[in-house]
Amino acid sequence: MNHAKPSPVGRRRPRQSDIARAAGVSQATVSLVLRGTPEGMALAKSTRQSVLNAAEELGYVPDPVATRLAAATNGMLGLYTFSTTFPTEVAHSYYPILVGVEEEATAQGQDLILFTGSARAASRADDPAAVRRVRVADGCLFFGRHVPEGPIRRLTEDGFPFVYIGRRDEPGVPYVGADYVSASAEVVGRLAAAGHHHLRYLREHDQAPASVDREEGVLRGARAAGLDTSAMVVRTDGHDLDAHLRSWREEGVTAVVVEQTDTGAALAALGAAVERAGLRCPDDLSLALLGAPTGTRGTAPGGGAVYSGFDVPMREMGRDAVRLLLELISGAPEPPTRRLLPCEPVAGGTIAAPTATGPNTRKA
Amino acid sequence: MNHAKPSPVGRRRPRQSDIARAAGVSQATVSLVLRGTPEGMALAKSTRQSVLNAAEELGYVPDPVATRLAAATNGMLGLYTFSTTFPTEVAHSYYPILVGVEEEATAQGQDLILFTGSARAASRADDPAAVRRVRVADGCLFFGRHVPEGPIRRLTEDGFPFVYIGRRDEPGVPYVGADYVSASAEVVGRLAAAGHHHLRYLREHDQAPASVDREEGVLRGARAAGLDTSAMVVRTDGHDLDAHLRSWREEGVTAVVVEQTDTGAALAALGAAVERAGLRCPDDLSLALLGAPTGTRGTAPGGGAVYSGFDVPMREMGRDAVRLLLELISGAPEPPTRRLLPCEPVAGGTIAAPTATGPNTRKA
DNA sequence: TCAAGGACCTAATACGTATTAGTGAAACTC
DNA sequence: GAGTTTCACTAATACGTATTAGGTCCTTGA
Numbered sequence: 001m002n003h004a005k006p007s008p009v010g011r012r013r014p015r016q017s018d019i020a021r022a023a024g025v026s027q028a029t030v031s032l033v034l035r036g037t038p039e040g041m042a043l044a045k046s047t048r049q050s051v052l053n054a055a056e057e058l059g060y061v062p063d064p065v066a067t068r069l070a071a072a073t074n075g076m077l078g079l080y081t082f083s084t085t086f087p088t089e090v091a092h093s094y095y096p097i098l099v100g101v102e103e104e105a106t107a108q109g110q111d112l113i114l115f116t117g118s119a120r121a122a123s124r125a126d127d128p129a130a131v132r133r134v135r136v137a138d139g140c141l142f143f144g145r146h147v148p149e150g151p152i153r154r155l156t157e158d159g160f161p162f163v164y165i166g167r168r169d170e171p172g173v174p175y176v177g178a179d180y181v182s183a184s185a186e187v188v189g190r191l192a193a194a195g196h197h198h199l200r201y202l203r204e205h206d207q208a209p210a211s212v213d214r215e216e217g218v219l220r221g222a223r224a225a226g227l228d229t230s231a232m233v234v235r236t237d238g239h240d241l242d243a244h245l246r247s248w249r250e251e252g253v254t255a256v257v258v259e260q261t262d263t264g265a266a267l268a269a270l271g272a273a274v275e276r277a278g279l280r281c282p283d284d285l286s287l288a289l290l291g292a293p294t295g296t297r298g299t300a301p302g303g304g305a306v307y308s309g310f311d312v313p314m315r316e317m318g319r320d321a322v323r324l325l326l327e328l329i330s331g332a333p334e335p336p337t338r339r340l341l342p343c344e345p346v347a348g349g350t351i352a353a354p355t356a357t358g359p360n361t362r363k364a
Numbered sequence: 365m366n367h368a369k370p371s372p373v374g375r376r377r378p379r380q381s382d383i384a385r386a387a388g389v390s391q392a393t394v395s396l397v398l399r400g401t402p403e404g405m406a407l408a409k410s411t412r413q414s415v416l417n418a419a420e421e422l423g424y425v426p427d428p429v430a431t432r433l434a435a436a437t438n439g440m441l442g443l444y445t446f447s448t449t450f451p452t453e454v455a456h457s458y459y460p461i462l463v464g465v466e467e468e469a470t471a472q473g474q475d476l477i478l479f480t481g482s483a484r485a486a487s488r489a490d491d492p493a494a495v496r497r498v499r500v501a502d503g504c505l506f507f508g509r510h511v512p513e514g515p516i517r518r519l520t521e522d523g524f525p526f527v528y529i530g531r532r533d534e535p536g537v538p539y540v541g542a543d544y545v546s547a548s549a550e551v552v553g554r555l556a557a558a559g560h561h562h563l564r565y566l567r568e569h570d571q572a573p574a575s576v577d578r579e580e581g582v583l584r585g586a587r588a589a590g591l592d593t594s595a596m597v598v599r600t601d602g603h604d605l606d607a608h609l610r611s612w613r614e615e616g617v618t619a620v621v622v623e624q625t626d627t628g629a630a631l632a633a634l635g636a637a638v639e640r641a642g643l644r645c646p647d648d649l650s651l652a653l654l655g656a657p658t659g660t661r662g663t664a665p666g667g668g669a670v671y672s673g674f675d676v677p678m679r680e681m682g683r684d685a686v687r688l689l690l691e692l693i694s695g696a697p698e699p700p701t702r703r704l705l706p707c708e709p710v711a712g713g714t715i716a717a718p719t720a721t722g723p724n725t726r727k728a
Numbered sequence: 729t730c731a732a733g734g735a736c737c738t739a740a741t742a743c744g745t746a747t748t749a750g751t752g753a754a755a756c757t758c
Numbered sequence: 759g760a761g762t763t764t765c766a767c768t769a770a771t772a773c774g775t776a777t778t779a780g781g782t783c784c785t786t787g788a
Contacts, residue, residue: 015743015744015745016744017744025767026769027768028748028767028769029766029768031744031745031746034745035746035747038747041765041767042764042767043765043766043767044765059518061496061497062744062745063744064499064500065429065432065499065500065743065744066433066743066745066773067744067745067746068429068773069429069430069433069743069744069745069746069773069774070745070772071745071746071747071772076477076500102480105480111477111479111480112478113475113476113477113478114466114469114475114476114477114478115475116466116470116475133425133428135428135429136429136432136438136440136500154377158377379774380775381774389737389738390738392738392740392775392777393736393737393738394775395774395775395777396737396776396777398775399776399777402778406735406737407735408737429774430743431774431775432743433742433744433745433774433775433776434742434743434774434776434777729788731786731788732785732787733786734783734785735782735783735785736781736782737781737782737783738779738780738781739778739779739781740777740778741777741778741779742775742776742777743774743775743776745772745773746773747770747772748769748771748772749769749771750770751766751767751769752765752767752768753764753765753766753767754763755762755765756761756763758759758760758761
């Protein structure tokens with residue numbers, strides 16, 4: 001199809017060679033004028049000027065694709081998610097990340113490539129090509145709970161600049177995450193201070209860092225408050241909550257802590273179960289939510305109360321990730337390249353002192 | 365920097381020439397096998413197989429940049445706005461467009477380039493390079509109230525596929541817009557049917573198609589209902605509304621129609637003026653809003669009532685625009701390439717029959 | 729046996745820019 | 759005035775893939 005265009009030269013968009021002809025210099029000179037000369041190389045002012053004039057005259061604009069192929073940069077950052085859906089939906093808890101990334105990219109004059117199509121392809125077949133695609137950009141941001149290690153490792157090996165949004169275990173992978181550990185510990189501390197000594201922590205089955213960190217924080221906070229942590233952590237997919245709730249009540253549990261997931265399913269399931277059990281929150285049971293994105297915090301069952309817990313600064317994570325990525329691209333990252341942002345405690349209305357009625361009074 | 369890599373061949377990502385060497389064929393053959401042969405060209409099964417094997421072995425993945433440079437497509441669609449801010453903010457009324465575009469792009473396996481950075485650059489200096497940049501993609505979507513004609517015309521001349529989201533006057537420009545004319549006429553008809561015979565239509569000063577169409581619809585609806593349209597249209601920047609409101613009341617105006625703008629400023633200004641004037645809506649004054657994006661409709665001053673009027677199917681416009689763009693890229697657009705989508709009437713709670721109290725009763 | 733035709737593949741080139749090695753000329757050095 | 763610098767620029771090549779115009783060799787048919 002290339003050769004199908006005999007290119008009526010007047011109608012073609014101008015390239016450097018056109019400028020070169022018009023200014024009576026070589027294409028290389030045009031590139032040097034337009035792109036800037038390397039250290040210590042001189043160009044006559046007159047030459048520079050006539051090239052600039054010709055470029056202006058012809059309405060020249062560099063072709064970003066060619067620019068990129070010739071190993072320069074193209075001012076584009078990629079954004080790739082391993083979730084099946086891209087978080088353009090407002091309801092999606094990852095959405096603030098997108099907002100933050102976009103804000104900072106705009107501020108930095110970078111365009112953004114949303115790898116939505118290839119992400120989808122990758123989810124159907126486990127196609128490494130999909131991830132490899134991000135190389136059109138100068139660098140790429142990744143996020144999502146679950147990450148295929150292979151493609152990422154490959155990018156690392158190739159020296160392709162990227163930043164993960166969320167903490168990662170793999171050594172050497174730059175990331176911007178949230179300090180779930182401290183924040184979770186603080187929440188548990190708050191519960192303990194309110195008088196709760198028997199609590200449960202509800203988490204998902206998988207081993208995503210976001211879950212691991214929250215559990216660690218919960219346990220750390222519990223131990224710091226002198227609580228018994230032996231039966232504290234409960235893994236659930238949300239289907240057995242009614243039974244759980246019943247037994248916890250009998251065991252004297254007065255507070256439940258839940259982790260926020262990207263869909264918010266765990267919390268929703270718990271809320272529903274609490275309502276079914278006819279429990280009032282926080283009167284009969286205190287609840288705490290570990291990490292909703294700022295501003296998307298839901299309200300507790302039965303009342304208009306906002307969930308107590310902490311907020312995750314997703315938007316700021318997005319912004320910071322863009323900054324870090326640009327530093328990596330420019331080759332001089334300001335350390336650290338693995339960053340954890342503090343989370344904002346939220347007082348909310350779902351934590352209260354345990355009441356003296358019902359099984360809650362039982363001590364043991 | 366290109367030549368700085370003596371390429372320790374093991375560590376470089378494989379290209380077609382590597383496969384060629386491994387399979388004992390030429391690079392061209394590799395391309396033919398991988399990309400598919402043109403009509404009527406044959407390849408030995410054994411050759412094909414060994415190329416495929418080698419490709420698999422080496423973990424080959426085509427370089428999207430080179431692919432694009434070689435004049436093929438790259439599965440990327442651009443999204444460019446002429447607004448100064450990209451509508452990632454939920455509050456932004458254009459936001460649903462972004463959602464729609466993203467949805468459909470994902471569904472069609474296309475990646476999305478948000479030209480946020482270059483858009484910003486363009487707003488600072490009127491840089492044609494910024495728009496030209498969209499050519500990295502196979503095609504591009506544009507939107508925004510105000511459009512520099514030059515760059516767009518240039519793209520048309522170059523035969524670059526693009527679709528405008530919103531109606532355009534320029535002949536030949538493909539677009540997906542909303543049928544503001546019919547929808548606006550319907551709203552005025554509704555007001556007339558409720559007994560309003562003196563109304564005002566508030567619009568902005570500029571001549572964006574979105575405003576022009578609404579005005580045409582308002583006038584058409586008014587004439588169909590036999591209303592006097594002579595003083596109906598009022599252009600305002602929102603600063604003189606208090607005075608306007610007062611005189612309208614004296615003239616017996618019982619209803620005001622406002623157009624929705626991307627920021628919602630006009631509506632907000634009117635709402636504030638109505639409150640300052642101590643008027644109740646719809647008791648003292650009926651209000652109608654022409655075209656908020658679905659689901660973002662605000663509530664009227666003083667009460668929880670939703671504005672009456674119509675909704676703009678922005679999300680669907682986004683989706684349809686992606687479809688149209690893909691048709692254009694494939695070269696066989698299903699006509700028409702200029703499309704208007706119907707708007708959804710919204711009953712709302714800000715239209716009521718004019719009351720018999722106050723100046724409203726005056727007939728003339 | 730020779731030409732015609734087909735099957736299968738390769739050489740060459742294009743896409744548009746970036747970069748480096750090098751060239752010719754002028755200016756300077758001693 | 760031969761050697762050295764400096765200046766100002768160009769030739770050549772690389773980036774990785776797509777495409778087309780042939781080129782070989784092998785069958786066929788007459």
